[in-house]
Amino acid sequence: MDANILFEQIKKKQSVLCVGLDTDLEKVPQHLLLEEDPIFAFNKAIIDATHHVTVAYKPNTAFYEAYGIKGWQSLKKTINYLNDNHPDIFTIADAKRGDIGNTSSRYAKAFFEDLGFDSVTTAPYMGKDSIEPFLAFEGKFTIMLALTSNPGAFDFQTQKVGAAELYKKVLETSKSWENSERLMYVVGATKAEYLAEIRQIIPKAFLLVPGVGAQGGSMDDVFKYGATETAGLLINSSRGIIYASAEKDFAEAAAAEAEKLQRQMAVHLKQLN
């Protein structure tokens, strides 16, 4: 996917909403368990109810792998459904992969070619030759962990490496990698005050921002410190939307939550052109 398509979606929908499809059979409404593929049935209903205000969908692969081959089939059906019905919506395989060169190429092939996602999340610990194989794919994006929203982010990411924190070293170093214009970054909303400094290092790259809402991040701060002239943000909500209700009205409840977030986003996106 071309980055312009994403920007057009953002302008059209006045939204930077990414819906996380972290689908858990213990949390989906009971009546769906009678379906042949309850995970896909749930995802389809959520997509149908929220796509008008959503610019990206992000299944986290852990939730699918936990169900083995059946889970992988549900993931495949979900991405096929998105590509067939909503080709302009950006898709993210939240997989946090990374390995030595030829092995990372395999992961890239898995998510970009076999499954057909527009992007995949990666972990930077193994450095340049673990990420560049992903960046070699034209029309695809690689979303690298920088500063995550969990407590463990303080164990290593915020430790000082020389004068600056590790996550800043990761951001700075990655700019020199081949095809780095295909990089996006994960930056948690729980650390929105860090965004001003992050934008000094990567002024234009898109940021995937988890942690608004349930984890305590402020959407206003994310826009204030992180927005660019093409928005430059994808703000993720997973459980807050998809589990808004555990009853038969789950899709309507998800739509209402998604629309509520979209209205908050629209206030900040009005000036885009």
Add this chain to the structure above:
Amino acid sequence: MDANILFEQIKKKQSVLCVGLDTDLEKVPQHLLLEEDPIFAFNKAIIDATHHVTVAYKPNTAFYEAYGIKGWQSLKKTINYLNDNHPDIFTIADAKRGDIGNTSSRYAKAFFEDLGFDSVTTAPYMGKDSIEPFLAFEGKFTIMLALTSNPGAFDFQTQKVGAAELYKKVLETSKSWENSERLMYVVGATKAEYLAEIRQIIPKAFLLVPGVGAQGGSMDDVFKYGATETAGLLINSSRGIIYASAEKDFAEAAAAEAEKLQRQMAVHLKQLN
């Protein structure tokens, strides 16, 4: 699996050999492509030919995911074959996973419960709450990346964080995590001279060591600086063994390479009791 079973295997086979099952349909012998499941047929032949000198098998998940659902099925068949026929051989899902807490639990469930591996590799970038969910599984091991064998290891892992390098900070910090006795670590053989210092931080933990042979690491140095009184090492070879021949004699050739490595290992393991 109990760590004693692994130690018994090491003593019995006079080997710390881990065979990496990085199975690639472009590299397996042509005649296997006629099989219903060529990946599993290849793995089964390699296991049958090498298990007498092997204490661990390590499929890298990237090679299976690249073939989508079919690949996942081949992985499942491979681990089932190992658990059914060689329950005393240690199994490693080389997956390099890691995510926020409840999501890491899902990955742990996928590899430990659904697939039935004894261990899984993880990446440390997201810190404590991304690894502890793996460590919660009794009788299972978590093998965390510390110092990898690829060039990108120098991008971040060897950068100084305060007085010591990041990988040392990772090792030191991880010792305080709950159930840290279930941790093993990846340390590349290409950096064997680092092993003496690593053993000062983690004197007893098992190390999974890639990079001997093809990547230039010295087995003698790995034993010299890294061995403990229970060996404390799993030395991996992937391509050097499984692609020793691309002809019909591939399994015999793999056996010969595995036996050659085992004989080198036996010299260093004689004194174990």
